[in-house]
Amino acid sequence: MPLYECNEHQFVENIRRLLESKERFLVNRKIIVHDDARYGPATMPDQEFMRYETICARKSVNSTVYSKVPFVDSFHGGRMHDEGENLHTASALLFPRISVPYYRVEYSVNVWGGTYFFAFDALFNPEIVIEKRTGRRLGKSGALIHVLRYSPPEERVLAINLPKEVMVFDVKHMVRVIDHSSNF
Amino acid sequence: MNLCKPLDSGTFNIGIGNLAFRPIFIPETRINRMKGVQKIKSISVLVPLERVQVSLSKIGFMLDDTATIVADGKFWSKMLYVRGNETISVSEEIGDAYPKDPIITICGSPMTISKVVKGVGG
Numbered sequence: 001m002p003l004y005e006c007n008e009h010q011f012v013e014n015i016r017r018l019l020e021s022k023e024r025f026l027v028n029r030k031i032i033v034h035d036d037a038r039y040g041p042a043t044m045p046d047q048e049f050m051r052y053e054t055i056c057a058r059k060s061v062n063s064t065v066y067s068k069v070p071f072v073d074s075f076h077g078g079r080m081h082d083e084g085e086n087l088h089t090a091s092a093l094l095f096p097r098i099s100v101p102y103y104r105v106e107y108s109v110n111v112w113g114g115t116y117f118f119a120f121d122a123l124f125n126p127e128i129v130i131e132k133r134t135g136r137r138l139g140k141s142g143a144l145i146h147v148l149r150y151s152p153p154e155e156r157v158l159a160i161n162l163p164k165e166v167m168v169f170d171v172k173h174m175v176r177v178i179d180h181s182s183n184f
Numbered sequence: 185m186n187l188c189k190p191l192d193s194g195t196f197n198i199g200i201g202n203l204a205f206r207p208i209f210i211p212e213t214r215i216n217r218m219k220g221v222q223k224i225k226s227i228s229v230l231v232p233l234e235r236v237q238v239s240l241s242k243i244g245f246m247l248d249d250t251a252t253i254v255a256d257g258k259f260w261s262k263m264l265y266v267r268g269n270e271t272i273s274v275s276e277e278i279g280d281a282y283p284k285d286p287i288i289t290i291c292g293s294p295m296t297i298s299k300v301v302k303g304v305g306g
Contacts, residue, residue: 007256008275009287012226019224045259045279048252102254120255122262153251157264161271161291163222 004116011107011118012160018111019163027168030106031158035076037099039123040088041065054128055146056098062090065098071146072133073098075124080137100124101150105158108174122158124150222270225297226289229304233276233286239303240265243296245272252278270296 006014018025041052042065049058058065065088073079079097081087087098101124108117127149134142162168229236237247245265253260259278264271270292276284288304290297 007287008289009226009228012224012289016224016226039254047261047278048259118255120253120260123252123254125251154249157249157251157262157273158253160289161224161273163224163291 002114004114006116006118008118008120008160011109011116014116015109015162015166018109019166023111025109025111025166027162027166028106028108028110028171028174029159029168030104030108030171030174031155032104032172033101033152034104034121035099035101037093037096039100039102039121040093040096040098041100042088042090042096043093048123051126052128052148055148056087064089069146071128071148072131073148075101075148075150080135098148100126101152103152103158107160118160122153124152126150221293222291223294223297224289224291225301226287227301227304228285228287230283230285231304232284233274236274236286236288236304239300240272240274242303243267243299245270267292267296272300 015027041049041056042058042062044052045061049061055067055069055071056065057068064086067081067083067085067087070083071081073081076099081097085097088096103122103124104119105122106117106119108115110116129147129149130144131147132142133145133147134140138145245267248264248266250261250263253262253275258281260275261278263274263276265274266272270290272292273289274286275289276286288300290300
């Protein structure tokens with residue numbers, strides 16, 4: 001069974017054509033959280049990196065990212081980073097000290113034995129605040145420190161908005177079954 | 185005298201001489217039906233994002249939320265515009281990409297779709 005990859009424009013237009021042909025179909029959607037160090041501040045475009053500039057710095061895209069101030073990464077178990085620490089490099093992406101979690105969103109539609117899908121990753125939004133924290137390195141009385149938090153993007157902005165007559169089913173995983181019946 | 189003989193819901197058999205007495209609720213019903221109908225359309229246009237945003241705000245769409253997404257190995261800014269139960273998502277590549285061709289995905293009434301397409305020069 002063939003699998004066809006579409007971009008957003010192609011996928012939506014294909015659904016529009018299906019709707020106009022009165023063909024009955026179902027759209028499947030899979031949303032899964034990943035935190036596998038696929039995205040980090042070194043590889044982001046400048047516009048996205050600006051959101052991290054309070055705590056880290058780099059020369060340009062794909063340059064090594066260093067921390068400007070000590071901070072706590074609350075999403076990754078309150079991991080503490082010192083000032084001047086090498087956080088992320090484009091050449092050693094498998095071993096970064098900071099990474100951006102994301103949602104993997106996959107939309108697919110099965111028509112006439114073929115699967116047409118559109119997939120994208122939605123990065124979590126960073127939020128940098130100053131908080132009073134205590135700990136081994138911050139003392140018993142505590143100290144003010146930058147804290148990096150991540151919040152997931154809202155579902156409404158991730159969704160492909162479809163007319164009400166289109167049913168969208170959320171799925172966890174799609175298992176491909178090889179159909180041998182056509183060989184006989 | 186019976187001026188209009190009902191055939192089925194919303195349809196009336198009107199005599200030629202009675203056209204002046206055409207019931208006004210027929211077009212209203214049709215308008216209400218049109219309001220409820222939602223269609224989808226996606227267009228990719230070679231116009232600056234600013235022009236798209238101006239065009240959307242002119243017809244009453246407000247920015248509701250944004251997200252950064254990665255698709256086709258590129259970073260995109262995805263913006264959601266809302267007006268009532270109609271939604272428009274605008275995705276534009278982040279950075280110095282050339283040419284810039286935002287993808288506009290509309291889920292709304294046929295009238296909204298035609299207004300947006302016309303507004304962005306489609």
